[in-house]
Amino acid sequence: MPKKLVPAVRGLIKAQATPDMHIRTGHPDNKRFARAERLVKKMKQLDGSSADLDRIEETLRFLRRVNLSDQEMQLVRELIVRLERYQANAQADPVVRDIAQSLQRLRNSIAHASPSEPRPAYLLDDGDA
Template sequence: MRSSVLSRAQAAVTRLNRLHQNATGIEGLNQALRELENLQLGSSELEAIRRITDRLMEVVDGSERATYGQSASKQLRELRNRIAHALPEAPRPAYALDEEEDDA
């Protein structure tokens, strides 16, 4: 599922580039997708990428393509930053030492 979502997103960016060559934001979209490929993506992140991709595929008007390309690039970078800079969950110990025991 993960690879299909990212592949579909890359195909949408390729299509956008073909329809509106050198649009601002295309390289940013490519870069963000490459970086997202290296991160652990959960279902909410994949759903966000899917929504952005759906919107990219719907864009028809040339000026809207350029504008949404920039917006999508920004959204993907923000998603990438949120994932990459998230604080990891503290590991839970398998057991705890009780410091108040009198066995010592």
């Protein structure tokens, strides 16, 4: 697609988006995801890699690419804040495991959700179908 048409396409996507959808382009939560991913990498460097940290990193990458509802994004924010809070704690292993499991459950609910009503590939103006 030509670069000069990108704003028009974004406008069309936003116009067709339902209230529970979010357009991720330039979304402020992208910074939050990036910060969380950097935090996980830092934790891996300091404490060594673990299955839970690997799972958190992989799940954050997945969640960053999907459209999250407000409720789902709020849960992700809370889990990221919790991870930031316990990063320097010596007893962080159970907390990290719980965060990894919570993110995994959210990822699974999104990935395996039953599809909503099918949407047409395009709509014609004036109600023509």
